Each structure stands twice: as structure tokens, then as C-alpha cells.
Amino acid sequence: MSENTTPLPDFTRWPSFPFEGDMRVKKLAPPVDVEPPRSGEDGSDCVACGTPDDAYIWVSERWRVRAMDRPTGLPMVLILECRSHLDLGDLPNLLAAELGVMTVRLERAIRSLDGVARVHVNRWGDGSAHLHMWFLARPYGRLQLRGTFLSLWDDILPVVPEAKWRENVALVAAWLADFGGQANAEPAHIEWESPSTFSVPVPSGTDADPESGRRPATLGDVEAAETPYGPAVP
């Protein structure tokens, strides 16, 4: 077996690259002849189509926006989906035009949050067939998080406080509802920090430090669970 001597690419020396130390390039797996179907490829097992409106922070006649189950490292990570089971290249003109409007509107809403400098908009689509656009907020002043690796930093940074995160989710939902549709996320009126608000319970007998427990369903978790083939997320 020959030694892998592929040189490390320049980006491993960028300030924004999250890792340091000894690294080597993974051996490239041979290409497959036929790619496996993505989740929801035939429409019958589509998670997005099977998820009710109340799991989304905002819904309208043709679009829905959802948040992660719990706060993550970035101030805000949201997903925009069309209601119809379509992928990006399949959108009819009406939805294609509305996608542009919705993208701009959601970017503005997230950028209006305190402490957000920039909003990265991504569409990968390797894991799930139903169109979903990722909106990732970069915290203001964190120059090291600029650019390509922001989605990796989401799993590295300390999780943002849940109270602040819920408040921000509600602000974005309210912003979108000003233009139509329905906001499902509202600011909590009592007990922000109630443990019952966590969807993943901390096992008894272990400490409750979020750094030592399971993290929520983040970009990385979804990637690990559903797309073993590359850097993409569903």
C-alpha cells in the first residue's frame, strides 16, 4: 500500500480553517457507477413533505422556514423550503421568482439580529431531494469565521444561550410574517431555561454540561447521518 503523499491544499493554512496540527489528505474512494437515491427521491419517504407546519417557525402558502431543534454554535441557522416536492432546478417560474424574494427577505431578517455580521446562503442538495436552502449567520467581529468553513464552525463554537436563540427565532418569524404567512415561533413568556424545552434530554447520572452531552441536529449531524459520500448536507 503506497503512502498518501497528496500535498495539503492552501486553505489548510487560511486563518479561517478550523483545524491545525498534523493532517493528511484522505484517500479518495473510487467513484460509484450509480449513485444511491437521496432521501425523499421518489417523494414517498420525504421528510419535508411529511413534517407538519407546526414544526416550522414560519409558513406560507408555498414556503416554509424551519430552525434547528436546539441552538447551535452560530447565532442562527435556518432552512428555507418550498412546500411542493421539488428540487432547485425543477421550480416553475413562479416559485423560482419567489425563491429570490424569499432568499433576500430571510437574509435581511437574519442580518437584522443583534450580533450578526453576515448571512451565508447555501444549497447543497446531496442528501435530500426536497429543495432546502441553508441560511447561516456569522457572528459580528468573528473575522476568523469568514468564508467557506462557517458550517464547520457551527459544530465547534460553544452553543449560544437558548433564551437568546429562541428570541431570535421569534424575531425572524415575526419579520417574515410582516410580509404574509404565519409565524409559529413566539417569544416564550415564562421559564426560558426550562429543561423541558430541550428536545434531547440529558441522560440521568451524567453531568448537564452541553459540551459533554449530545449536540442537537446540526449541519454536521445531518451530514454524518445522511451523506456519507462527501462534504455536502441534505
Ligand SMILES: [Zn+2]
Ligand atoms: Zn418533499
